[in-house]
Amino acid sequence: xxxxxxxxxxxxxxxxxxxxxxxxxxxxxxxxxxxxxxxxxxxxxxxxxxxxxxxxxxxxxxxxxxxxxxxxxxxxxxxxxxxxxxxxxxxxxxxxxxxxxxxxxxxxxxxxxxxxxxxxxxxxxxxxxxxxxxxxxxxxxxxxxxxxxxxxxxxxxxxxxxxxxxxxxxxxxxxxxxxxxxxxxxxxxxxxxxxxxxxxxxxxxxxxxxxxxxxxxxxxxxxxxxxxxxxxxxxxxxxxxxxxxxxxxxxxxxxxxxxxxxxxxxxxxxxxxxxxxxxxxxxxxxxxxxxxxxxxxxxxxxxxxxxxxxxxxxxxxxxxxxxxxxxxxxxxxxxxxxxxxxxxxxxxxxxxxxxxxxxxxxxxxxxxxxxxxxxxxxxxxxxxxxxxxxxxxxxxxxxxxxxxxxxxxxxxxxxxxxxxxxxxxxxxxxxxxxxxxxxxxxxxxxxxxxxxx
Numbered sequence: 001x002x003x004x005x006x007x008x009x010x011x012x013x014x015x016x017x018x019x020x021x022x023x024x025x026x027x028x029x030x031x032x033x034x035x036x037x038x039x040x041x042x043x044x045x046x047x048x049x050x051x052x053x054x055x056x057x058x059x060x061x062x063x064x065x066x067x068x069x070x071x072x073x074x075x076x077x078x079x080x081x082x083x084x085x086x087x088x089x090x091x092x093x094x095x096x097x098x099x100x101x102x103x104x105x106x107x108x109x110x111x112x113x114x115x116x117x118x119x120x121x122x123x124x125x126x127x128x129x130x131x132x133x134x135x136x137x138x139x140x141x142x143x144x145x146x147x148x149x150x151x152x153x154x155x156x157x158x159x160x161x162x163x164x165x166x167x168x169x170x171x172x173x174x175x176x177x178x179x180x181x182x183x184x185x186x187x188x189x190x191x192x193x194x195x196x197x198x199x200x201x202x203x204x205x206x207x208x209x210x211x212x213x214x215x216x217x218x219x220x221x222x223x224x225x226x227x228x229x230x231x232x233x234x235x236x237x238x239x240x241x242x243x244x245x246x247x248x249x250x251x252x253x254x255x256x257x258x259x260x261x262x263x264x265x266x267x268x269x270x271x272x273x274x275x276x277x278x279x280x281x282x283x284x285x286x287x288x289x290x291x292x293x294x295x296x297x298x299x300x301x302x303x304x305x306x307x308x309x310x311x312x313x314x315x316x317x318x319x320x321x322x323x324x325x326x327x328x329x330x331x332x333x334x335x336x337x338x339x340x341x342x343x344x345x346x347x348x349x350x351x352x353x354x355x356x357x358x359x360x361x362x363x364x365x366x367x368x369x370x371x372x373x374x375x376x377x378x379x380x381x382x383x384x385x386x387x388x389x390x391x392x393x394x395x396x397x398x399x400x401x402x403x404x405x406x407x408x409x410x411x412x413x414x415x416x417x418x419x420x421x422x423x424x425x426x427x428x429x430x431x432x433x434x435x436x437x438x439x440x441x442x443x444x445x446x447x448x449x450x451x452x453x
Contacts, residue, residue: 040059040060040078041058041059041060041061041062041078041079042059042060042061042062043060043061043062043063043064044062044063044064044066045064045065045066045306046064046065046066047063047066048066048067048068048069048085049061049063049066049067049068049069050068050069050071051068051069051070051071051074051076051091052071052074053071053072053073053074053091054073054074055074055075056074056075056076056077057074057075057076057077057078058077058078059077059078060078060079060080060081060095061076061078061079061080061081062080062081062082062083063081063082063083063085064082064083064084064085065083065084065085066082066085067082067085067086067087067088067102068080068082068085068086068087068088068089069087069088070087070088070089070090070091070092070093070110071090071091072090072091072107072109073091074090074091074092075091075092075094076091076092076093076094076095077094077095078094078095079095079096079097079098079114080093080095080096080097080098081098082098082099082100082102083100083101083102084100084101084102085099085101085102086102086103086104086105086121087099087102087103087104087105088105088107089104089105089106089107089110089112089127090107090109090110091109091110091111092110092111092112092113093110093111093112093113093114094113094114095113095114096112096114096115096116096117096131097112097114097115097116097117098116098117098118099117099118099119099121099123100118100119100120101119101120101121102120102121103121103122103123103124104116104118104121104122104123104124104125105124105126106124106125106126106127106129106146107126107127108126108127108143108145109127110126110127110128111127111128111130112127112128112129112130112131113130113131114130114131115129115131115132115133115134115150116129116131116132116133116134117134118134118135118136118138118140119135119136119137119138120136120137120138121138122138122139122140122141123135123138123139123140123141124141124143125140125141125142125143125146125148126143126145126146127145127146127147128146128147128149129146129147129148129149129150130149130150131149131150132148132150132151132152132153132169133148133150133151133152133153134152134153134154135153135154135155135157135159136153136155136156136157136174137156137157138157138158139157139158139159139160140154140157140158140159140160141160141162142160142161142162142165142167143162143165144162144163144164144165145164145165146162146165146166147165147166148165148166148167148168148169149168149169150168150169151167151169151170151171151172152167152169152170152171152172153172153173153174154171154172154173154174155173155174155175156174156175159171159173226379229378229379230379232378233375233378233379234375236375236378237371237375240334240337240367240371241364241367241368241371243334243338244334244337244338244341244363244364244367245360245363245364247334247335247338247363248338248342248359248360248362248363248364249360251407252359253407254335254404254406254407254408255335255338255339255342255359255363255407256339256342256359257404257407257408257409257410257411258335258336258339258397258400258401258404258407259339259340259342259343259346259400260410260411261339261400261403261404261410261411261412262336262339262340262343262396262397262400263343264411264412265400265403265411265412266396268399268403269395269396269397269398269399269400269403270392270395270396270399271399272398272399272402272403273336273394273395273396273397273398273399273400273402274391274395274399275399276329276332276395276398276399276402277329277391277395277398280325280326280328280329283325284322284325284326287321287322287324287325288322290318290321291318291319291321291322294314294315294317294318294321295314295315295318297311297314298310298311298312298314298315298318299311301314329398331406332398332401332402332406333394333397333398335397335401335406335407336394336395336396336397336398336399336400336401337367337370337393337394337397338363338367338397339397339400339401339407340366340370340393340396340397341362341363341365341366341367341369341370342359342362342363342366343362343366344365344366344369344370345357345361345362345363345364345365345366345367345369346362346366348365348366348369349361349362349365370393373389374386374389374390374393377389
């Protein structure tokens with residue numbers, strides 16, 4: 001009989017195994033609840049379940065917060081588990097039957113081929129149970145027509161055996177433990193608590209005058225803040241140099257296309273970059289609103305245990321929506337700054353008459369030439385001075401990044417090359433302009449080919 005707890009735990013584990021949720025559509029079983037189907041059976045939540053006469057249920061059957069009715073002639077080929085509901089069994093259960101927090105009635109035609117376990121409520125048995133019968137915390141009544149093939153365990157609670165009941169094993173009762181005092185109880189001495197004196201009111205606390213600003217911003221605090229900004233600007237500059245060198249080494253052609261677009265269309269690139277910042281801000285506001293809506297829907301879904309994965313997926317989707325716009329904007333800003341640095345570096349190296357200028361060297365020189373101004377302004381005032389300059393610099397490159405589709409194409413259309421005709425001769429088109437010396441040589445010559453004899 002000690003195995004009852006083991007098989008009950010295994011039975012509950014099998015019934016609660018994760019499965020696919022489908023809404024119940026059987027008119028005899030749907031009462032506003034839902035059904036949890038899996039390979040070895042079904043579990044119903046918040047609904048009453050009736051197995052009609054002649055109906056055969058294959059697999060395990062579980063009911064939570066609902067009643068179970070097994071009509072005479074019905075068969076369940078599997079384990080049956082009911083929690084917080086009543087059971088009326090007039091059919092046959094080819095397995096174990098467990099009822100927790102509910103009343104159980106096994107009619108004279110009812111038959112349980114396995115073990116029967118009940119905890120809480122009343123158990124009225126008139127049919128057959130091939131295995132052990134365990135009834136805990138409640139009343140267990142075995143009628144005269146009941147046949148129990150195994151042991152009977154009853155208690156704490158009442159265990160009633162009517163005359164004529166057949167029990168194949170032993171009957172064991174679990175008595176209610178006796179209390180360590182008599183039925184009359186223990187006379188406790190009367191305890192009188194002393195009166196608590198009244199606590200006098202606290203005096204009013206005078207208001208503390210506000211300290212002057214000069215006292216709060218001491219020299220040490222100012223020096224500490226300045227050192228922190230120096231360290232932050234140095235780290236950001238080194239990171240930008242490293243990222244710029246990496247982009248120039250891995251994607252030299254996209255960087256050159258963006259740099260060429262900045263040189264060809266500087267004003268259009270600047271305007272489009274500033275417009276991109278405004279559009280990105282509006283899209284991020286929309287993403288925040290959508291994330292709030294998704295969070296509310298996810299919280300509503302997660303109130304039901306079954307729909308917790310769906311709620312988590314909605315929250316993950318909202319986080320991804322929040323991250324898309326800032327991530328794309330950051331990539332465009334960095335690529336645009338690197339392209340601008342390459343253009344500036346080429347101009348500076350050409351001014352110093354440097355030979356064999358590589359894109360990597362031009363990017364490094366350009367970054368050193370463009371990063372010092374934002375870094376210096378960051379030391380003075382990060383928000384009011386540094387960020388406007390960063391936005392202006394990156395807007396020039398960001399607009400070129402948008403025009404070139406992140407460096408995948410040229411911002412200006414290229415001139416089409418002459419294609420041969422069907423006869424293999426070049427297509428007709430404007431002749432190239434001749435130099436002054438060539439024009440002098442052509443003076444006096446006929447325009448057409450020489451005449452043949």
